[in-house]
Amino acid sequence: MTVTPAVIEEEEPTKKGLSFKFPPEETEMGLIAGIIGAVIVIFTGLPAVIKGVGLLLVLLWGMDSVRKTSKYGLGTGVPSIGVLGTGYGVVGALMGLAVAEYGRVGQLYPAVLVGVIVMGAIGLVSGVFANGEKFIAMKIPRLERAMMELGMAGTLAILLECSILTGSLNFAAVVNNVMNTGLIALLFIFNCFAMLHPYNACLGPDERRERTRICAVEISGLIWVLLGFAMIGLGTSPYGILDGVSMIVFGVIVWVVFFRMFIKACMDECYETVGTGMIKTIE
């Protein structure tokens, strides 16, 4: 006589379409994105697509920081911390661009990293004030570090976008091409979206880091497309119109691939998808 177990243990469903596991941990992600982003932002002569890869990594880093802060519940919604990161990014980019001419070698601008460091310091100070017992007392573990990372990621993202759009980090060129044309407002909002939207859209009890990151990559693809159109309009790239077109093409590819992956992941991981048909109207 065989005894059937009271509870039949179900096998863990295999998760498909979720092979996006690069790099596995948050600290590693921060280090890799920070270093690669910093290197790419110095070399302004690179083609736009390579800068776009740096932008993607930096935005993923920012998204990670938003995620690990917002997990504890801010009380004011996830968007606030993403907007904070971009706001710091603009101030940091201003500082970086102002000192960019010092120590410049040809197309290399190592001094822009001063802006990143300064904004890391200001982010740390605001994190201490926001988390400190005597001040706002948010009581979120590691908020200081997260705010510092947000400031740095935001600054790197804005600097990379300026570098993509103007082909250099010359202050006058950036002001004429990015600030005075009003493109900075679009960049501001799109940077905010890339940082805050993935976690804002995916948050919940079964939020998973990989799925949230797929959403972030997808938004980065959209930013590439936007930047590509802006580049063609401005016509400032040293590689001519091909630079902008390649940005648009790669952006569309990234968007299509990762949007499909995201939808597939959502479909796979939801409890059950039931087609109920149209709601019947009473007539």
Added chain:
Amino acid sequence: MEPVLMILIVGYVVIGGLLASLGAHLLPVGGAPAAMGTATGIATGTVQIMLGAVMTGLFTAASVATFSDSLLLVSLSGAVGATVMMCVVMFMANILYAFGCGIVPVSGRVEVDPITKEPQSPYKTPQTDGHGVPNVVYISGTIGGFLAGFAGALMYYALLNYAHFSAGLAAIVALSIFVANAILAAYNIRGTIEGFHDPKFKRLPKALISSFAVSLLCGIVVVLAATILGGAL
């Protein structure tokens, strides 16, 4: 750059940051509960309301700054723009709540309206935290919008005329510093606030200290950048 101008820039940025923090505490923030009509205020977060107010203020301030050099005129025009925006939003929220949901504007935090002395608690639906934008909250929100717009325009004026930034750069940097201060205030508020009569308003000094430190640092960064550029742009 002359030292007087440096002090003026840092001073105006710090004043702007402090006013932004104060303005954020005065605005009626309802958050998600207000979207369901179960809390007083406008149905969104602090940051969104503050961004909307200061953007409108910067539009009016930038228009006036094209033909006027007066500090007071530019700042006040920003303040008026933000006030008009806030008043329209609060008015439309009231219309939607009253005629759409069928609930009366009533405060959830006080028994009697501190200004008009109207009773509040008999009209409040049980288990809710007030509805819509009642009189005292409307007045508080108007003052908050005025201060927020004034703060944004003050920073814009300092960056435009003392640091000699171009109009676009001055606007986006003023917006960024403003946003950082507004978010620190939002963390202090934690969710919803009605205005100066709300018990949470007593937490204001903590946000002001934080805002002071952050805007001081941001002001120093702006001065450094402007000095290095030497008024080039």
